[in-house]
Amino acid sequence: MDAPIGVFDSGVGGLTVVREIMRQLPSEDVIYFGDTARVPYGSKSKQTVLKYSKQIVRFLMTKKVKAIVVACNTASALALEDMRTDMEVPVVGVVRPGAKMAAEKSKTKSVGIIATEGTVKSGIYTEYIRQIDSDVTVIGKACPLFVPLVEEGLIEDRITDDMVDRYLSELKAYNVDVLVLGCTHYPLLANPIQRYMGENVTLVNPAYETAKELKNILRENGLVCSKDKSPVYDFYVSDGVDKFKSFANSVLPIHVDGVNIIDIESY
Amino acid sequence: MDAPIGVFDSGVGGLTVVREIMRQLPSEDVIYFGDTARVPYGSKSKQTVLKYSKQIVRFLMTKKVKAIVVACNTASALALEDMRTDMEVPVVGVVRPGAKMAAEKSKTKSVGIIATEGTVKSGIYTEYIRQIDSDVTVIGKACPLFVPLVEEGLIEDRITDDMVDRYLSELKAYNVDVLVLGCTHYPLLANPIQRYMGENVTLVNPAYETAKELKNILRENGLVCSKDKSPVYDFYVSDGVDKFKSFANSVLPIHVDGVNIIDIESY
Numbered sequence: 001m002d003a004p005i006g007v008f009d010s011g012v013g014g015l016t017v018v019r020e021i022m023r024q025l026p027s028e029d030v031i032y033f034g035d036t037a038r039v040p041y042g043s044k045s046k047q048t049v050l051k052y053s054k055q056i057v058r059f060l061m062t063k064k065v066k067a068i069v070v071a072c073n074t075a076s077a078l079a080l081e082d083m084r085t086d087m088e089v090p091v092v093g094v095v096r097p098g099a100k101m102a103a104e105k106s107k108t109k110s111v112g113i114i115a116t117e118g119t120v121k122s123g124i125y126t127e128y129i130r131q132i133d134s135d136v137t138v139i140g141k142a143c144p145l146f147v148p149l150v151e152e153g154l155i156e157d158r159i160t161d162d163m164v165d166r167y168l169s170e171l172k173a174y175n176v177d178v179l180v181l182g183c184t185h186y187p188l189l190a191n192p193i194q195r196y197m198g199e200n201v202t203l204v205n206p207a208y209e210t211a212k213e214l215k216n217i218l219r220e221n222g223l224v225c226s227k228d229k230s231p232v233y234d235f236y237v238s239d240g241v242d243k244f245k246s247f248a249n250s251v252l253p254i255h256v257d258g259v260n261i262i263d264i265e266s267y
Numbered sequence: 268m269d270a271p272i273g274v275f276d277s278g279v280g281g282l283t284v285v286r287e288i289m290r291q292l293p294s295e296d297v298i299y300f301g302d303t304a305r306v307p308y309g310s311k312s313k314q315t316v317l318k319y320s321k322q323i324v325r326f327l328m329t330k331k332v333k334a335i336v337v338a339c340n341t342a343s344a345l346a347l348e349d350m351r352t353d354m355e356v357p358v359v360g361v362v363r364p365g366a367k368m369a370a371e372k373s374k375t376k377s378v379g380i381i382a383t384e385g386t387v388k389s390g391i392y393t394e395y396i397r398q399i400d401s402d403v404t405v406i407g408k409a410c411p412l413f414v415p416l417v418e419e420g421l422i423e424d425r426i427t428d429d430m431v432d433r434y435l436s437e438l439k440a441y442n443v444d445v446l447v448l449g450c451t452h453y454p455l456l457a458n459p460i461q462r463y464m465g466e467n468v469t470l471v472n473p474a475y476e477t478a479k480e481l482k483n484i485l486r487e488n489g490l491v492c493s494k495d496k497s498p499v500y501d502f503y504v505s506d507g508v509d510k511f512k513s514f515a516n517s518v519l520p521i522h523v524d525g526v527n528i529i530d531i532e533s534y
Contacts, residue, residue: 036311044303044304045506048507144419145416145419148415149412152411159430162425238315239311239315240312240315265532
């Protein structure tokens with residue numbers, strides 16, 4: 001089926017998931033929406049994140065998408081279950097694939113999750129991991145400064161190393177052997193995080209697992225793109241076209257030129 | 268006239284302006300709105316900030332306010348002039364009072380402005396200061412990490428001192444003798460900033476000057492509260508009642524109990 005896949009995030013972070021979809025499903029068309037006018041979602045309530053997510057799904061449905069990827073951990077954690085009930089197309093979030101991978105990889109049965117305040121408070125990673133393996137201990141930690149540090153470009157910097165130390169010392173003390181990067185910005189800090197945690201800790205980036213799950217779901221539902229063709233990628237945002245374009249071009253393997261701005265509140 | 272004063276901000280920062288209004292205009296009723304669902308405004312476009320500000324003004328007008336205080340530097344910088352044209356009540360922003368104070372206080376004619384990206388890019392502090400004294404050199408610097416550092420409670424901390432050094436070294440090199448704290452969160456970092464800049468640099472907090480200007484404008488328009496009475500304070504937000512309440516109670520000299528949530532997108 002040749003309809004596009006809809007992908008959304010609170011801002012630019014979800015482009016790391018789009019990058020994985022491009023790699024694993026190279027013929028599929030993608031419509032991306034980044035809610036750059038209302039970013040970030042990480043510190044907002046369930047009620048608000050659910051309302052925003054529903055507006056975005058309504059917008060994506062006008063584009064006749066055949067499946068939707070919630071490429072935002074906070075929206076996956078707070079809104080996915082409530083949204084799925086009245087959806088006509090399959091919906092994939094980033095939390096369940098990340099949780100599955102974490103449960104499978106851990107030998108010590110001690111898993112760390114770093115994410116936004118909303119995702120950690122929801123307890124959803126813990127719930128999903130323990131559904132797979134109830135022996136696993138899950139330790140969640142919100143890291144609110146990581147997103148602004150990434151956005152300031154402070155990737156290799158003593159301030160970032162200092163914050164990594166403060167946020168992760170507790171997880172290190174618990175001897176976790178798997179750490180889930182539960183916010184789409186965090187994989188950009190993989191180097192300082194890996195350095196601090198040590199080489200024996202496996203970092204899980206849910207983007208990769210999410211694209212894999214999407215592929216399975218498209219297959220199961222007979223929705224895989226029928227032709228081996230050049231894909232079409234369309235980008236929509238609620239604010240700041242130029243800033244988005246520049247980030248997209250630093251993350252994606254294609255050149256992004258046209259980015260469309262829409263009034264998401266009207267959906 | 269006994270109608271309330273409407274005050275708004277992108278979130279909680281504007282409560283520092285409310286605190287000054289409580290001090291300088293102790294009989295006036297206040298209706299506060301914090302746009303906690305769409306915070307922050309500092310990195311968003313003029314178009315979006317103007318749209319959000321107009322929705323908030325429409326909400327405040329339903330409360331029959333007699334004047335409006337834009338207690339957010341970014342909204343004052345990007346939206347105030349465009350909003351004023353079709354307003355039926357006086358509107359006071361935080362930028363002009365802060366700029367006036369800075370121009371008056373500087374002896375070296377070298378003034379620094381620290382603010383969000385949106386406020387600095389607008390160039391509005393420079394414009395207002397140079398309208399008063401065209402000999403003043405104004406150096407603006409965006410400090411995007413200051414708000415998240417304050418929200419993480421890292422006020423007296425080596426990370427904050429490190430960021431203060433990085434953001435302000437250029438302003439120090441220019442020998443500014445006045446520094447405007449051009450974002451409502453920044454006065455909470457006054458101690459580390461003053462320590463770094465030295466005692467000879469005067470920090471300007473626009474909140475104080477804004478309450479003073481509001482007082483003048485109410486007088487000029489015959490709008491001062493006619494009775495010496497106990498004031499009524501009402502608080503509205505677009506998300507996160509409990510978080511707002513806890514911040515309000517740490518900033519204001521009164522106990523805030525009832526906070527109302529509204530759907531600002533419907534205005």
